[in-house]
Amino acid sequence: MTLKRFLAGLLAIIVLATGTAWLFRDHIVEAVFANFVRNNLGVDLRDTLPDGLHVLFCGTGSPMPDPTRTSTCNGVIAGTRVFAVDIGAGGVRNLILGQFPVGEIERVYVTHLHSDHIEGLGEAMIQAWTIGRRTSPLPVSGPEGVQATTEGFNMAFGPDRDYRLANPSASIDANGYGLNATTIALNGESSVVLDEGDLKITAFRVSHQPAEPAFGYRFDYKDRSVVFSGDTAYDPNLVRVSAGADLLVHEALSARMMAVLNRVAMESGEPDMGDVAGDVLSYHTTPEDAARAAREAGVRELMLNHLIPPVPSRLLHGLFLGDASRRFDGRITLAEDGMVVSLPAGSDDVVHLE
Numbered sequence: 548m549t550l551k552r553f554l555a556g557l558l559a560i561i562v563l564a565t566g567t568a569w570l571f572r573d574h575i576v577e578a579v580f581a582n583f584v585r586n587n588l589g590v591d592l593r594d595t596l597p598d599g600l601h602v603l604f605c606g607t608g609s610p611m612p613d614p615t616r617t618s619t620c621n622g623v624i625a626g627t628r629v630f631a632v633d634i635g636a637g638g639v640r641n642l643i644l645g646q647f648p649v650g651e652i653e654r655v656y657v658t659h660l661h662s663d664h665i666e667g668l669g670e671a672m673i674q675a676w677t678i679g680r681r682t683s684p685l686p687v688s689g690p691e692g693v694q695a696t697t698e699g700f701n702m703a704f705g706p707d708r709d710y711r712l713a714n715p716s717a718s719i720d721a722n723g724y725g726l727n728a729t730t731i732a733l734n735g736e737s738s739v740v741l742d743e744g745d746l747k748i749t750a751f752r753v754s755h756q757p758a759e760p761a762f763g764y765r766f767d768y769k770d771r772s773v774v775f776s777g778d779t780a781y782d783p784n785l786v787r788v789s790a791g792a793d794l795l796v797h798e799a800l801s802a803r804m805m806a807v808l809n810r811v812a813m814e815s816g817e818p819d820m821g822d823v824a825g826d827v828l829s830y831h832t833t834p835e836d837a838a839r840a841a842r843e844a845g846v847r848e849l850m851l852n853h854l855i856p857p858v859p860s861r862l863l864h865g866l867f868l869g870d871a872s873r874r875f876d877g878r879i880t881l882a883e884d885g886m887v888v889s890l891p892a893g894s895d896d897v898v899h900l901e
């Protein structure tokens with residue numbers, strides 16, 4: 548066979564294969580889609596993890612729009628029990644995408660009542676009720692004011708509840724709708740809010756004036772522990788409560804990047820934006836001070852979330868972190884939506900799963 552005939556034959560096969568694929572393209576795409584659904588339906592993140600304490604980062608951004616990060620949201624798995632710490636906008640979608648068992652969330656712990664930490668509660672209660680088949684309202688604990696917030700959500704989503712219950716094929720339990728709030732009143736600077744078997748959850752005061760009180764939360768499960776700072780300026784009380792934890796999840800604001808934002812906003816004739824940039828510096832923590840808190844607390848590892856300003860590219864990580872790595876010997880990571888960090892019981896491992 549000459550090379551010319553071989554190439555002509557090859558071309559004919561390619562044309563025929565392409566033509567066939569084109570003719571049956573809808574069937575092929577449908578088969579791929581069906582396979583995707585089959586592989587994801589009913590999958591539970593817990594089944595893929597060892598016994599231990601695990602965090603699904605379901606929102607690592609701040610109120611400033613970021614194409615890669617939604618508002619604050621953390622899913623926590625402690626053995627077989629599941630919780631959330633804050634649910635900002637988009638958080639529930641990330642939980643579901645991450646195979647987190649939303650219907651089994653025992654309680655949402657809210658750090659404070661700034662909108663970016665609670666704006667997803669309405670979506671959470673609807674998803675937990677409909678997809679998650681809840682038969683009682685979703686419990687929410689938080690600082691003073693949480694009761695009014697949850698009542699507002701319950702009222703705002705009332706028409707949605709009625710539409711769903713009016714659907715003749717609805718098989719949802721009317722009792723599963725809504726949020727049910729518990730106000731946490733600290734006894735001093737910190738209080739244990741749950742202590743059952745291998746699991747202990749501690750709420751503690753942080754500094755986020757004028758949002759007051761504002762809390763952080765520490766989870767201890769068997770021999771593993773994780774602390775969520777919530778929104779706070781550098782706070783000695785956080786350092787005290789975080790002592791010896793495996794993982795500190797701390798908010799972070801890059802003063803250097805915000806100064807650039809401020810300067811450019813002023814130069815561009817956007818003084819309002821510049822004012823916001825200057826204002827937030829007083830009640831958030833720089834990456835350097837978060838690293839200092841991590842060192843002083845003696846934690847094993849630091850993850851930064853609630854990133855201000857947005858950090859949409861890894862090329863910006865160095866600029867955002869500044870001198871943080873000189874203040875803390877452990878690993879420092881900028882959390883990203885969808886990340887899972889696993890702390891297997893009976894080990895010292897901190898495993899990053901993406």
Ligand SMILES: [Zn+2]
Pocket residue numbers: 659661755758778
């Ligand atoms: Zn806040």
Ligand SMILES: [Zn+2]
Pocket residue numbers: 609610619661663664778853
């Ligand atoms: Zn916030």
